Amino acid sequence: MQGIWITERIRDAEQRLLAVTPEGALMYRAAFGLAVHAAEMLKEHAGRVAGRRVALLVGAGNNGGDALWAGAFLRRRGVGVTALLLAADRAHPAGLAALRRAGGRVLPAEDGASVLEQADLVIDGIVGISASGPLRPGAANLLEHISAPVLAVDLPSGVDPDTGTVDGPAITAARTVTFGARKPVHVLNPARCGDVDLVDIGLSGELGEPDLLRLDTADAAGAWPVPGPEDDKYTQGVVGIAAGSAAFPGAAVLAAGAAVRATSGMVRYAGPAADVVRDHWPEVVATGSVFDAGRVQAWVVGPGIGTGREGREVLEHALAQGVPVCADADAITIIANSPEVLDAREPGTPLLLTPHAGEFERLTGRPPGSDRVSAARAAAARFDAVLLLKGHCTVVADAGGRVLVNPARGSWPATAGSGDVLSGMTGALLAARLDPWLAGGVAAYVHSLAAERAARGVPVPASGILDAIPEAVRTIRALGQG
C-alpha cells in the first residue's frame, strides 16, 4: 500500500530530520531529484536537454528554493534557465545565489510574459506545503502566458495540499515531483498533478503511520479471493443482491451481473426483477423476495428498490441477518429518511454505506464539502460503518478512522448504473469475508480499472464496465503475481 501523509505531519517529520541533517542537505537532495525529472521532461517534450529553455516560477519560500537549485543543476547541463521572482526580496537566498553562479537569468515575475511564452518547460516553485487558498494575483496573471508543460515542485500551486480543492486560479501540471512523502493532493486531485514522482530525501524514518492509504495492484491482487482445492460454491461465500423493481429491472441486472463477474461461488438475487435477472444471468439463483432467499454471507441492498415501505422492510431484513450489508442508493435514502431502520442491525454486523455526494448530503445533512476525507471519516464514525464516498477519487473510511483512497483512471465511470456495478462487486468481496474497508477499496480499484479497460478513450456504459471486470481481475492477478 502507498502511504499518504497530511502536510502537518510532513512538516513535523521534516523538522525532526532537519535537526540531524547538515544545513541545506534536504533541499539539495530534493532539487537534484527535481532537476533529473526536469531533464527527462525536456527530452520527452523538446527532444533534448542542452540548449532548451526553462522558466522557473519562484515564490517566497523553500518551494521556490527547490526550483532555484534545480535551475542551477540544469544550467550545468547546458539549459537556458530564467527565474521569475514573485517576491524578489524573499526569494531563497542560497538558491538564488546558486542559480546566478551557474549563469541563470533572474527577472521580476511581472516582466516574465515572453520568457514563459518561449519556454520549453515551466517549473512551478510558487508555493508548496505552506500554501493556502488559490494563486494570488501576481502568480495568477502569469498563467495565461504558459503553453509549455509544467513540472510542479512538490504540488501544483493554487491547489490545496490537504484536500486537493481548487477555489480559483491554479497550476495544472503535466508532472509533479514530490519529496519525502506523498501528500493528499496527489491522490485527491490527480488531474492537477499529472504523473507524480516521489524523490527520497530520507524522511521515511520520521514519518510514522500514514494518514491515508492507497491500494496498488499487488494489494488488490493479494486481496482478491481465489478458490482453493477444498472450496465449493458455498464455502467461497454466497452474495445476495436485493435490487431493482419490476418497472426498473436495470439496477438489478447490473448489480447481480457485477456480483456474478466478481464471484466464483454463487450469487442469489431476491426481488421483483427475478425473471429479468434470470434471463440475463442464468447462473443466479433468483427468488421474488428476500424473505425466502436462502442463506447468504453478505447482502447488497438498495439499487433501484425504491424508498417506500417495501424497500425499508427489505433493508431491515438484511440488516437483521448477522452478515455484512452493503447499503447503496435507495437504501441510503431510506436510512437518511428513517435512521431508526438501523435499529434492526444485528450488533456487530458490518455495514458498508456507498453514497455519492448527493446521497451523502441526504444521509448526514451536509454535502461532503472540500475536505472529503474528513467528511467520510466523520460519517463512518457516526454510523459505525464503513463509508465509501464515490466520486473521481473514491474515499473509503472506517469507524476507526482508517482511510483508503482510490483516484479514478479517468472520468468515464461517471455514467448511469456504474454505481450499481460497484455495489455488486463490493457485495461479492464482502461475501468472500474481506475486511469491509478493504472490500470497498478493492472494489473501487477494480471498478476504475475495468472502466478504463472498457472505455479506452470513448464513452462506456455501465454494462461495458461490468463486462470488463474479468479482464480487470485478470490484469491485477497477472501484475500482482509478476
Ligand SMILES: NC(=O)C1=CN([C@@H]2O[C@H](COP(=O)(O)OP(=O)(O)OC[C@H]3O[C@@H](n4cnc5c(N)ncnc54)[C@H](OP(=O)(O)O)[C@@H]3O)[C@@H](O)[C@H]2O)[C@@H](O)CC1
Ligand atoms: N522543510 C524541508 O526540509 C524541505 C522543504 N522542501 C520544500 O519546501 C516547501 C515548503 O516550503 P515553505 O514552508 O518555506 O513554504 P512554501 O510552500 O514554499 O510557501 C512559501 C510562501 O508562499 C506564500 N503563499 C501561500 N499561499 C500562497 C498562494 N496561494 N499563492 C501564492 N503564494 C502563497 C506564503 O507566503 P506569505 O506571502 O503568506 O508570507 C508562503 O509562506 C515544500 O513544499 C518543499 O517544496 C524541500 O526543499 C525538501 C526539504
Ligand SMILES: Nc1ncnc2c1ncn2[C@@H]1O[C@H](COP(=O)(O)OP(=O)(O)O)[C@@H](O)[C@H]1O
Ligand atoms: N468524475 C468521475 N470520475 C471517475 N469516476 C467517477 C466520477 N464520478 C463518479 N464516478 C464513479 O462512478 C460511479 C458512479 O456511481 P453512482 O453515482 O452511484 O451512479 P449510479 O447511481 O448511476 O449507479 C462510482 O463508482 C463513482 O466513484
Ligand SMILES: [K+]
Ligand atoms: K509548487
